[in-house]
Amino acid sequence: MQTWKKILIALAIVFLILAALGWWVTRGDTADYNMAQVTGDDPLLAEPDPETIPTVQVATPIGWPDGATPEAAEGLVVQRFAAGLEHPRVIYTLPNGDVIVAESNAPERVVTGGGGIMGGITNLVAGFLFRKAGAAVPSADRLVLLRDADGDGVAEQRTVLGSGLSSPSGIAYGNGKLYVANHDALLSFDYELGQTALTSAPVKLMDLPPAGNHWMRNILLNPEGTRIYIAIGSASNIGEGGMEIERGRAAIVEYNLETGKWREYAAGLRNPNGLAWNPWSDELWVTVNERDQLGSDLVPDYLTNVPVGAHYGWPWVYWGDTFDERVEAPMPNYLTQYTRRPQYSLGPHVAALGLVFTQGGSAMPERFSHGAFIARHGSWNRKPASGYDVVYVPFDERGNPTGKPVQVLNSFLAGEGKTYGRPTWTAWDKTGALLVSDDTANIIWRISAPGATPAPEPTRIRGESLPPRRELIGDPSRAFESPPADIQPGAF
Numbered sequence: 001m002q003t004w005k006k007i008l009i010a011l012a013i014v015f016l017i018l019a020a021l022g023w024w025v026t027r028g029d030t031a032d033y034n035m036a037q038v039t040g041d042d043p044l045l046a047e048p049d050p051e052t053i054p055t056v057q058v059a060t061p062i063g064w065p066d067g068a069t070p071e072a073a074e075g076l077v078v079q080r081f082a083a084g085l086e087h088p089r090v091i092y093t094l095p096n097g098d099v100i101v102a103e104s105n106a107p108e109r110v111v112t113g114g115g116g117i118m119g120g121i122t123n124l125v126a127g128f129l130f131r132k133a134g135a136a137v138p139s140a141d142r143l144v145l146l147r148d149a150d151g152d153g154v155a156e157q158r159t160v161l162g163s164g165l166s167s168p169s170g171i172a173y174g175n176g177k178l179y180v181a182n183h184d185a186l187l188s189f190d191y192e193l194g195q196t197a198l199t200s201a202p203v204k205l206m207d208l209p210p211a212g213n214h215w216m217r218n219i220l221l222n223p224e225g226t227r228i229y230i231a232i233g234s235a236s237n238i239g240e241g242g243m244e245i246e247r248g249r250a251a252i253v254e255y256n257l258e259t260g261k262w263r264e265y266a267a268g269l270r271n272p273n274g275l276a277w278n279p280w281s282d283e284l285w286v287t288v289n290e291r292d293q294l295g296s297d298l299v300p301d302y303l304t305n306v307p308v309g310a311h312y313g314w315p316w317v318y319w320g321d322t323f324d325e326r327v328e329a330p331m332p333n334y335l336t337q338y339t340r341r342p343q344y345s346l347g348p349h350v351a352a353l354g355l356v357f358t359q360g361g362s363a364m365p366e367r368f369s370h371g372a373f374i375a376r377h378g379s380w381n382r383k384p385a386s387g388y389d390v391v392y393v394p395f396d397e398r399g400n401p402t403g404k405p406v407q408v409l410n411s412f413l414a415g416e417g418k419t420y421g422r423p424t425w426t427a428w429d430k431t432g433a434l435l436v437s438d439d440t441a442n443i444i445w446r447i448s449a450p451g452a453t454p455a456p457e458p459t460r461i462r463g464e465s466l467p468p469r470r471e472l473i474g475d476p477s478r479a480f481e482s483p484p485a486d487i488q489p490g491a492f
Contacts, residue, residue, distance in 0.1 A: 028055030030383045031296035035347050038300055040404050043345035045319055049295030050326055058380045059388065059419035061440035068420070071410040072447060075365045078409070081148070081435055081446035082155045086140040088437040088444060090218065090354075090425050092171035096193045097430030098147050100161060100171050100178075101437065101444065103140035106215045107167045107183050141165045143180070145196055146444070151431060153446050162189070162198040167211075170219030172228060175257070179228060181217035184210035186230060186255060206255055206262055208232060209248045213271075220275035220284070228255045229284060233271035237292050238315040243329045250314050252286065252306060268312035268339065274355030274374065274426070278305065279458035280399030287352040287374060288342070290318060293326075296382045300345035301352045303374065303393060303401060313339040344401040349379035350387035354425035354437070360457035363432030365449050371395045373408060373434055375423040388412040390423050390436055390447075399461050408447065409436065 029049055037044045069078040082088075082101075090102040142163040146155035162180075170181030178191035178198070185207055190200035205228075208217055214233025221228055234250040235241060252272055254265040271289035278285050283305045290299035291314070299318045316331045317323055320341030346352045354375040358364065371394040376387035389412065391405035413419045421441030429435050432455075433448035 028057065028381075028383050029295045031348075033297050035386060036404055038297060039345045039347045041344050041401055043300055045300075045322065046295065046297035048298055048324075051293040051295065054293045055296055055381045055383055057383050057385055057417075059378065059385060059413055059417060061421060062414060062418045063441050064420045064443065070412060070420075070423075070445065073368075073406070073408050073410075075449055076408065077448050077450060079153055079446050079448075081153060081429070081444045082146050082158065083443045085144065085442045085444065087137055087439050088144075088424070088442060089216070089439055090169050090171055091427045091435055091437050091444060092173070093427045093429055093435070094173055094193060098145055098193070099155065099427070099429065099435065099444075101144045101146060102168045102171060102180075103142050103144055104165075104168050105137055105139035107139065107211050110211075139167050141167065143168060143171070143198075147196075148429070153429075153431070153433065153448065155444075157196075159196040161196065167215055169216040170230065172219050172221040174221045174225040179205075179219060179221065181208065181219045181230060183215045183217055184208050186217075186219070186228065205257075205260070208253075209235070211235075212245070212249060213237070214289075216273065218273055218275055220277070223277065223282075226257055228257065229253070229265060229275055230255065231269075231272035231275055231286060233273075233289075234314065236315075238324060238327050239329045252284075254308075265308055266306045266310045266312070268310075268314045268317075269306075270314040273353045276355045276357050276372070278395075278399055279357050279359055280395065280461045281305070282460060283307070283399075285355065285357075285372070287346070287355045288312070289351055290348075291315065291324065292349070292381055294324075296348065298348055300342075300348050301350050301376075302342035303344040303346055303352065303355070303372065304340075304342040307340075310340045311335065311338055312342065344393060346374065346376065346391070346393075346405060347386050349382040351377035351379060352387075353377050354423075354427070356426045356428060356434070358455060358458070359428065361432045361454045362428055362434075363449055363452040363454045364434070365452055368392050368406075368408065368449075369455055372401070373426050374405075375426050375436055377422050377424055378412070378419065385413060388419055388422065390426070390434075397461075408434075409445070412438075 072078045086103045087105050088101045089104045092100045143161040145159050145161040147157040148155045167183040168180050172179040178189045180187045186205040187202040189198045189202055212235030218231045219228050230253045232249050235245045251267045252265045255262040269288050272286045274287040276285050285305050287303055289301050315327045317339050357372050371392055375390050378388035379386045389407050390409035392408050393401050394403050396402045412421050421438035423436050424439045425437040427435045433446050436445045
């Protein structure tokens with residue numbers, strides 16, 4: 001046989017081997033369960049399927065055709081509140097109805113994937129995925145103010161409120177101050193409602209752990225205007241870069257505006273995002289993105305309340321009591337005795353971000369009048385894809401989530417591995433319509449319900465407190481089976 005023929009045969013064999021290897025690497029893990037099975041207050045948890053190479057199925061953004069809008073639930077109307085923005089992420093409505101948009105993206109960063117060759121490969125693959133998903137555009141690093149003065153549902157006025165920021169995300173207003181979270185610092189600006197530009201120099205309130213895998217730093221002011229809560233995501237998937245770099249991350253931090261001091265309010269939250277006060281219980285609630293590379297059916301992103309001091313298990317434990325055997329970092333003593341189970345599954349890999357509760361003045365149909373609205377940004381590592389929509393989670397009369405998520409804006413996916421956009425954040429406008437930012441299509445959508453009556457202020461649920469324990473009797477976990485005589489029924 002001639003030498004050139006042998007070379008061609010050898011090349012063909014190598015090509016076939018590489019093609020087979022490429023198919024094996026990219027085939028990924030297909031979900032065994034549908035989204036109804038893995039969402040809600042009692043989701044099905046699949047057996048873990050650890051992946052050295054993650055399942056990859058990224059939808060490429062193509063933008064919305066002229067005049068097209070997302071499909072909405074019956075009785076809802078969708079229009080473009082604003083378009084032509086630059087990667088709009090967080091949206092925040094001021095008390096006077098003006099809307100602030102953070103045009104922002106990730107800063108220059110290293111995606112933590114451990115050291116050595118695997119770390120380098122992780123960053124290489126991450127960069128490719130970010131570009132494919134439309135998440136690699138440069139950060140505009142500014143706040144834009146939108147004003148709908150005539151109330152027609154379209155912002156006719158647009159001004160740059162502030163620039164020169166550093167991957168800003170969180171926004172809050174109170175005490176005559178506008179609070180803004182860069183990826184690496186919490187800032188405040190003097191601000192009067194109606195201003196169209198920030199004229200004062202920023203004051204740094206505290207440093208924040210910079211960038212990492214999760215760079216957004218979303219914030220929420222308490223109703224009294226005395227404390228700010230800051231959601232800070234992890235620098236890694238499961239601590240594979242070491243836990244030292246995770247110091248101060250995967251947590252919600254409470255900053256005291258009166259004293260300038262801060263504390264870790266809650267921990268073990270891999271990537272907390274949307275923060276909101278539950279109007280029926282006054283509890284802090286949050287959306288959280290859970291870990292990757294355990295297969296398409298794990299681990300569910302979630303919505304949960306956050307009591308002070310709570311720990312949700314990351315990276316050692318998920319969903320309350322399931323150990324992640326991949327984690328090499330030593331587990332803190334007694335962690336499992338105190339790990340808190342999330343309240344509600346939003347589905348694996350949906351990338352749950354913006355969160356708002358129904359409130360006084362929100363104008364939605366009756367079936368959407370007592371719950372929470374959540375933007376699910378969309379998966380990059382699930383087959384079939386999950387998220388890419390806006391859902392409503394109903395709450396019961398006691399202020400707890402129940403049932404399954406209900407689509408408010410249906411899937412943004414366009415088929416054939418493409419998506420029109422990616423829903424990111426939610427906020428109410430001054431008329432009670434729901435605003436949703438779409439960061440890859442550079443649009444803010446407005447969802448209204450013609451004829452809907454604005455909701456009254458929610459009624460705070462109140463009940464009698466249990467009397468204090470005066471002595472320990474046997475097993476503390478069974479205290480109410482044999483309480484002291486002075487707190488027995490009829491003793492009051």
